[in-house]
Amino acid sequence: MKNSRGLAPLIFSIILAMASCQSKSKIIALLESQEKDDIIKGAYLAGESGDKEFIPFLLSGAWDFRRSTNFQFKGYSIYEEKMIALKKIFGKAPPVEITYMPDSTVIDFYIRLSKKDH
Numbered sequence: 553m554k555n556s557r558g559l560a561p562l563i564f565s566i567i568l569a570m571a572s573c574q575s576k577s578k579i580i581a582l583l584e585s586q587e588k589d590d591i592i593k594g595a596y597l598a599g600e601s602g603d604k605e606f607i608p609f610l611l612s613g614a615w616d617f618r619r620s621t622n623f624q625f626k627g628y629s630i631y632e633e634k635m636i637a638l639k640k641i642f643g644k645a646p647p648v649e650i651t652y653m654p655d656s657t658v659i660d661f662y663i664r665l666s667k668k669d670h
Contacts, residue, residue, distance in 0.1 A: 576605065583609040588618040592625045592633045599637030607641065607666050610634045614662075615654045628652065638662045642669075 579601065582594025591613075598606035616630035625633065629652040639645055646661040 575601075576603070579606065580609060583612075588616075588630055589620050589622045589625065591616070591630050592620050592622075592628055595630070595633040595637045596625070599633075599640040602641055604641055604669065607638065607662075607669070610638050610641075611659075611663060611666060614659045617652070617654050619652060629654075635659070635662065638665075 575597075579594050579597045582590045583598065583606065585591055585594070595610060598610060611634075614631060614634055616634075619629045620626055631654040632650060632652045635646070635650045635658050639650065642662065642665050644665065646658040648655060648657050650658055
C-alpha cells in the first residue's frame with residue numbers, strides 16, 4: 553500500500569503537466585488565428601495564465617485595432633486585450649492608459665520590458 557500512496561502524487565503531477573501543455577498549445581493556436589475573437593480570447597487566457605512564454609505572441613501583431621462583436625469580449629480590440637495581458641504578465645502598467653486604440657508608447661513599453669526580461 554505504501555507504493556500506491558507514493559505513486560498518486562506522481563500520477564497527478566504527470567496529468568497536470570500534460571493538461572498544462574495542452575492548454576499552452578490551445579492558447580498559442582488562438583493567438584495565431586486569423587479570427588479576431590480567437591485572438592482576443594487567446595490574449596485573455598495568456599494574461600490570466602501569467603506565463604511569459606506568451607510574450608512574443610502577444611507582441612506579434614500588437615497594432616491590430618480590430619474589435620470584437622462577440623458578447624464575451626464586445627468592444628475590446630485585439631491591441632487592447634494583448635496589452636492588458638502583457639500588463640498582467642509583467643505586473644507593470646504602461647506610462648499611459650491602455651485603450652482600444654493602438655498606442656506606440658504602450659507597445660514600445662512592453663517591447664522594452666520583454667528585451668530586459670531576456
